[in-house]
Amino acid sequence: MLRFIASRLLQGLFVLFALYTITFFLAKAMPGEPFTTEKNLSEESKAYQRALYGLDKPLLHQYFIYPKNIITKGSLAISTSKGRPVKDIISQSFKVSVVLGLSALGIAICIGVPIGVISAVRRNSWVDWGTMAVAMIGICVPAFTIGPLLQIFIAAKLSAIKVAGWGDPQDILLPAITLGLSTAAYLARLTRGGMLEILSQDYIRTAHAKGIPPSKVITRHALRGGILPSVAFIGPAFAALISGSFIVETIFQVPGMGQHFVNAVIARDEFLLLGVALFFGFLIVIMNLAADILTGILDPRVRIAGNAAK
């Protein structure tokens, strides 16, 4: 197991470096620079600012100095558009995004998994078709439609819920639903698929033949295997949810991380861009690893295969 984790971490390091390289050169390929403003800045001023951020150095030097500073100083440089350390920006907005992402994931699991189980058990009934149709809509309808609809039909009507803003605990509800809904829909479909496969297995028939109550067969025996595709999906989905969403954040005025991806590009803020890209990459690597470990624990086949390989 340790060897597995170590090798995956090493792979992750390569992934991060590749991600850094691609992002770095893409950022450099963008037209304009951070100091391109409407107010035509003098050449002198631009030269001073380039020197301040080290952007006057040769490209290769810039390419190596950034990772070097991360490793030696733990520094992600200063954002050219926000004038504060990228590390501070990420740590402040990440807290918000974790709260929102966890709530969204909770909502997604609470809605998605039961619906998937029910439609698998009632396969080809109206319940199945109905829930799967709703799930399909959930996947297809974008957040910028659901969000405003929730604002208009729920928040504007209920005094306890604000249309947007972040501060009170109940402010989490609507953005979390908006963010979690499409994940819930995916989970429903994945759970249904996984459950259908398991329900046709011999050991389930055996369990039924032994006279175990159907509800117990489903929750004890079938769900454990049927949920595996969802578990594999939850890892990266969780990383995506807690790294924020530009659309949900702007609709509900949530000070999360997602907006930095977009705004950094618009402002040609390459340090912020690199910072959030690497941080997101890091999350994905860790979450994928966690999902793999969890799958190993839940799925005896993976454990056996792992042992056989030894």
Place this chain on the structure above:
Amino acid sequence: MRIINVLCLLAAALLATACKEGETAVDRATGNGILIMGNTSEPKGLDPHIVSGVLESNIISALFEGLVVAHPSKDGVALPGMAEKWYPTDPQKPDEWIFELRKDATWSDGKPLTAADFLFAFRRILTPALASDYSFMLYYIRDAEPYHKSQRSYLNCRNDPSFPVDWNTLKKVDFGPNEEGETEFNRKGLDHLAAQQIEELKSDPGLFQWPEDVSRDVREILIEKNLEFANSGKNLWDLIDFGATAPDPHTLKVKLNSPIAFLPEITKHYTWFPVPRHKIIDHGKIGDRFTAWTKPENIESNGAFILTSWQFNDHIQVERNPLYWDKGNVGINGIRYLPISNLYTEDRMYFDGQMHITYTLAPELIEYARERYPDQVRNELYLGTYFIRANVTREPFTDPRVRIAFSKAIDQQSLIKNVLKGGQKPAGGLVPPFGDYRPATTIGFDPEGARKLLAEAGYPGGKGLPEIEFLTTDKETSKANAEALQAMWKDNLGVSIRIRQMEWTSYITTMFEKDYGLAAGGWIGDYMDPLTFLDMWMKDGGNNRTGWHNEQFEVLLKKAGNTGDPQARYRVLEEAEALFLSETPILPLYWYTRNYLIHPDVKGWDPLILDNHPYKFLRLERNPDPSPPATSR
């Protein structure tokens, strides 16, 4: 099944709950005397010398106060601020101004505020290393520009009697950095070379590409002078004869390059505000960007409010400054700024009772809001002009007749009524109407005349025109705007143009590089004077970008600069504008308006063309009207 039932029940319960009633966030804020404002986005910072945006200005003007203060309801009127009195030493030729500072002025930590704070602020914003976006606002002060541009050669030679030529003949030669320079030294600029590099240049003059009109002996002297100064370790500041001085701690004297009768108007801009020298020096050097001095725990200010809370991307709050000189007249207890970038979210939050004033009102909602809440919708003229730049260095816009034809083919009224829907004013010229300046009326819809001019230029019915590209930004509204113009040019001139939408920075870069035929643009005035719209079209104007220039135009601007009488000066500027429009390197479309929502609780918020509302004059009072304003939608 049980779970579905529970979910259904929950949804039904949510929908069945009664409509909103009771106290909203705005009601509570009014009760506490806190104004809540939409402010589009997280500010780049709160350092008046670093930022350049309107949203930052909205916060800075609450925290800091300049020499004079804007009037709450009258444009172009200055009230006492840090200065109690101000006057030009010679009213006939107002090129030197005296500002008598109030003796009780202090920073929010109790430290006295003196003329030295202003001098420090001026020097700081002009410090090249600080790289302020907005230093040019101080270029009116004597020697501010050469210092900010580090014109070492000029400053070292201009007063030297032994210098062989008159410096004015060298004025066209730029010794600053030149990005397109052929040698490394040209890219750096002679004025910026380090001592060692000048030594190298001395032994090999070919390292720098000298312009032809610089004679050999002048080159040698320039190298020698630059080297001497670089080795002396002195600062250029010691070399200049800076116009701003402090004869005593409570007097600020400002000597300008040329007479400016409206200087107090310019000083309302935050680039002229004092900054707390003691705090800035505590956290870094004069030229350090982004030090910690603007953090809530460090910042000291001199305005009606002090910074109390700054939650990144969430809110900024300012509250009463107990040491403010005019604290008795400050009508509200504080302001909360919300960085809401999504304009629909902002409008929904307003209608949900979460804020007093929105930054803007979405064009699609203007009709809706006017019908339901007529008393809460504002539509006000704003000191700005929307126009289209024509690249006069590129066919077919090298011919003024083509430019005028394209301008006359635009039906401004229809554009405003059918596309923009924001009650904008059709632009008759470049400078928006205000005060005693008579706005031009030359620009207007005339399809017949447009066709005739185009034919005269050799393109009857648009035949023979090269492909024309219209550069604009990637905003939804820009697209609708561009398509409407495309249709108008097609219908009225028979010309097909191509629309090229670009993301903001790429758009700016492309415009800088003059890689366009027509380009959408606009300009917001920095101060209440036509000059803020006119001087950008000078040959060296950094924001010109059309390639157009005209000597007569520049002569007129200079003449206006030397005309002391404000009315006579306006007439000269009107003449300059008329000349500009006769060649029209830009196609003026409309004068901006600002559309926004304002809660009836806010009193004393009157239309101002610069939209800089001095917050201290505001009041928050519960509306006695029993019908509750806009709490549900």
